[in-house]
Amino acid sequence: MSITIDRIKKSFGKFQALNDVSLDIPEGKLTALLGPSGSGKTTLLRIIAGLESSDSGRVLFGGDDVSNLHVRDRNIGFVFQHYALFKHLTVAQNIAFGLESLPRRSRPSKQEINARVAKLLEMIQLPQLADRYPAQLSGGQKQRVALARALATKPRILLLDEPFGALDAKVRKDLRRWLRALHDEFHFTSIFVTHDQEEALELSDQVVVMSQGKVEQVNSPTGLYARPESRFVFDFLGHVNVLSGVVKGQSLVQGNARVALPGVVNNQEAQLYLRPHEVQLAKAPVAHARLPLRIEAISLIGSEVRIELAPEGWESNEIWEVGMSHGEFARHNPTRGELWYAIPAVGHLFAGDSAQPETVDWHSTAHASAANM
Amino acid sequence: MSVSAQAGAAPVRRFAGRSKRVLPGFGLSLGISLFFVSLVLLLPLTGLVVETSGMTWDQFVFTITDPRVIESYKVTLWTALAASLFNGLFGLLLAWVLVRYEFPGKRLIDAVVDLPFALPTAVAGITLATLFAQNGWYGQVLAKAGIEVAFTPLGIVVAMAFTSIPFVVRTVQPVLEELSPADEEAAVSLGASDARVFRKVIFPSLWPALVTGIALSFTRSLGEFGAIIFIAGNTPYVSEVTSLMIFVRLQEYDYAAASAIASMVLLVSLVLLFAINLWQGRYLRRLEGR
Amino acid sequence: MSTEQHRVGDQPWVRRSLIGLAVSLTVILLVIPVVVIFTEALSAGWSTFSDNILDEYSLHAIGLTLLVALLTVPLNLVFGTALAWAVTRFRFPGRKLLITLIDIPFAVSPVVAGLLYLLLYGRNGWLGGWLSSHDVQLMFAWPGIVMVTVFVTCPFVARELIPLMQQQGSEEEEAGVVLGASGWRIFRKITLPNIKWALIYGVVLTNARAVGEFGAVSVVSGNVRGQTNTLPLHVELLYQDYNVAGAFAAASLLAAIAILTLIAKAIVEWRQSRIEHPAPKTGGA
Secondary structure (H helix, E strand, O other), X not given: OOEEEEEEEEXXXXXXXXXXXXXXXXXXXXXXXXXXXXOOHHHHHHHHHOOOOOOEEEEEEOOEEOOOEOHHHOOEEEEOOOOXXXXXXXXXXXXXXXXXXXXXXXXXXXXXXXXXXHXXXXXXXXXXXXXXXXXXXXXHHXXXXXXXXXXOOOOOEEEXXXXXOOOOHHHHHHHHHHHHHHHHHHOOEEEEEEXXXXXXXXXXXXXXXXXXXXXXEEEOHHHHHHOOOOHHHHHHOOOOEEEEEEEEOOEEEEOOEEEEOOOOOOOOEEEEEEOHHHEEEEXXXXXXXXOEEEEEEEEOOOOOEEEEEEEOOOOOOOOEEEXXXXXXXXXXXXXXXXXXXXXXXXXXXXXXXXXXXXEEEOHHHHHHHHOOO | OOHHHHOOOOOOOXXXXXXXXXXXXXXXXXXXXXXXXXXXXXXXXXXXXXXXXXXXXXXXXXXXXXXXXXXXXXXXXXXXHHHHHHHHHHHHHHHHHHHHOOXXXXXXXXXXXXXXXXXXXXXXXXXXXXXXXXXXXXXXXXXXXXXXXXXOHHHHHHHHHHHHHHHHHHHHXXXXXXXXXXXXXXXXXXXXXXXXXXXXXXXXXXXHHHHHHHHXXXXXHHHOOHHHHHHOOOOOXXXXXXXXXXXXXXXXXXXXXXXXXXXHHHHHHHHHHHHHHHHHHHHHHHHHOO | OOOOOOOOOOOHHHHHHHHHHXXXXXXXXXXXXXXXXXXXXXXXXXXXXXXXXXXXXXXXXXXXXXXXXXXXXHHXXXXXXXXXXXXXXXXXXXXXXXXXXXXXXXXXXXXXXXXXXXXXXXXXXXXXXXXXXXXXXXXXXXXXXXXXXXXXXXXXXXXXXXXXXXXXXXXXXXXHHHOOOOHHHHHHHHHHHHHHHHHHHHHHHHHHHHHHOOHHHHHHHOOOOOOOOOHHXXXXXXXXXXXXXXXXXXXXXXXXXXXXXXXXXXXXXXXXXXXXXXXXXXXXX
């Protein structure tokens, strides 16, 4: 069941939660709604579910307009952030609830319901907890029961509201893997809301980045990471190094920093966005870039060495971060206080006020410089 | 397969327009509530309005400024104030001790605090009257110190204090429970004495709830009747409370006068009620961080 | 160095004197008065006590009081629950006003409450005139007593439920709706178990107050012995007649109900705290 969102608007009093949002959610895929709090992602999810109504716009399930359909009749599964398990029913009764709420005509027999509950308990690997009450379960167990409960009525669409937000880091990782495996086996159309970009990129087939009630970018995780299309998405997806300056001649200049930019209009203000993995460090500047930086901190933990640097002779709003492999680190042994130069290989230029970045590629020149190190 | 077909043959509930409610029962619950509130609470108020509008302004003023009635205002007001202030102190002490200390019988004391709430006022009235009478257990002890309680305004204060003690305790208790130990520890580690910490750290968080409790106690005491009339002696001009004045006028079949006085009392009560609600809305919510 | 927190007032001497003061004042002001009720009731011996209780007028008063409670409590139960549902599960204009209105019986003097009903439904009142022309008498008869008691006790169930339901939030009920349950099913299976204990206490409290109401009932009752006297009015009657043992005998019945009410509250709070701090969890993700 594919989902189409058509120009949805929603405001709460003066606060505009969703501003003309349109989206296509493909059938059978796991889609993430990613964004900071206030971006409108949870509101959008609840509108899709029918738990909120939009001010204008439509929601379509498989081509049918369900905007006026009550949540009860949309046949969706919803998993709440804080589980919302029924405190006074056992795990088995919780899972059976949706089936027992069906009108008499369509309700399966008691044996069928029990059988389905047993199968679901197997699927979430908690058959021994059937007669426990929610208060006796751990967070991870509760979330799995909430999922089983949502799936009991065989919905075609599964909606999850920050499903792992309330859990410990390790439990979160385990449950993420498990949810993905479940999805791969059953192929429901799933949408989940998260503010954790690592989670979104790891789990989903498609990521929808939202900010302030608008969709910033829709792409697969790799596409999103490789080609962010706005400043917001850059900032949101992890650290980014920024050189802010004015284009003079064929270079971006600020203070004593200079980066060559072939084919760019003169005398504009512009920002160059460089991801940590798009930059290398060298002891001397190269032909296409002069970016002096002094090392402030070195972090050895992780698969890469992370080096934090402050600009020297020019300014930037935030500290610069560059990664270096442990092997290189051992060879060159950079230390705190030393002056190094950043050599960009690929960069993303925002010229003037434009919201779209241009990719700048110095790969050929970068390779030549690397040979100098 | 479309969603509506999946929903089965059962009629699909549609929204009426865009503003529909997700949870059911809005119409029914609001309907019952409004019906009940109008019938039980609001409708009777109209009876008072009709009766008092039947009086001329002069008649109205004459009735409510009758010297005996004015004396009853004074008695009621100062006794209610005295009782509420006493309850402010006693209630604070009780709340403090119940929240911050452990001792045998604590559960019992906590339960007993609600006694005046559950005990009928007439029962409270006769037992207090008996205790504080000249030959009662307390009356005898106090007589030795030259203090008369029964059949004096002091008796009124006692009765009012008894019936409204739960208001202060139950308003202050939750606020005390919410106080974080970290704030106090920080102050103590900076060298402040206990008294200073109480004044500067604890009391500022407490006083809105304390004022609310005292105000609730005051409002309740203004209208108290059953607990008072047995111990007060009800001497005109000395120990008559306004609620008794209304009752007296009713027994004289002077409905007009009774209504006039009652409308004054009602006005004051409602004003106090709204004031307390506004106060609670501003101060208590701010503390709870909502 | 001690690892315990030091909080203000922890020193032994402060602690002991405050506890001592609080406990002694409580005993003097709250406990002894209740004890006195029972000692006075039994002061003339057991047989006088039972004679007083089983006296014809006393039995009638008990019966009338029970009738009033039997009618008042279910009405206020339905109203209180409906109001709590409307006010905590939905947003609508006038919601805050409604919550404030429910406090009116708290602020209004019981005598004034009685007067309001008398003015409306009494023979000379504007509704009363119409009623008496149809030979219906509400005031100075048991219906009036019930009506006035309903007025005075209507906030209690709502005031127990509203903070609890607000704190619990409506997520569980929303989950129920998403799973396709009807309104009554949601209320029965999800809401009711969550508010069960608060509801029980609200009913117990309403009952205690209905049974004990004095001021308002005095105004509308007419005080006719054997016909329109409730138990509290009977207490007053006996006391005015200088029948102290009799008055306290009747009072002791009411005090017993009050004590049972307190016990009920203690049980409810104990159950609530058990729900919030349940048995230890099983481990694992």
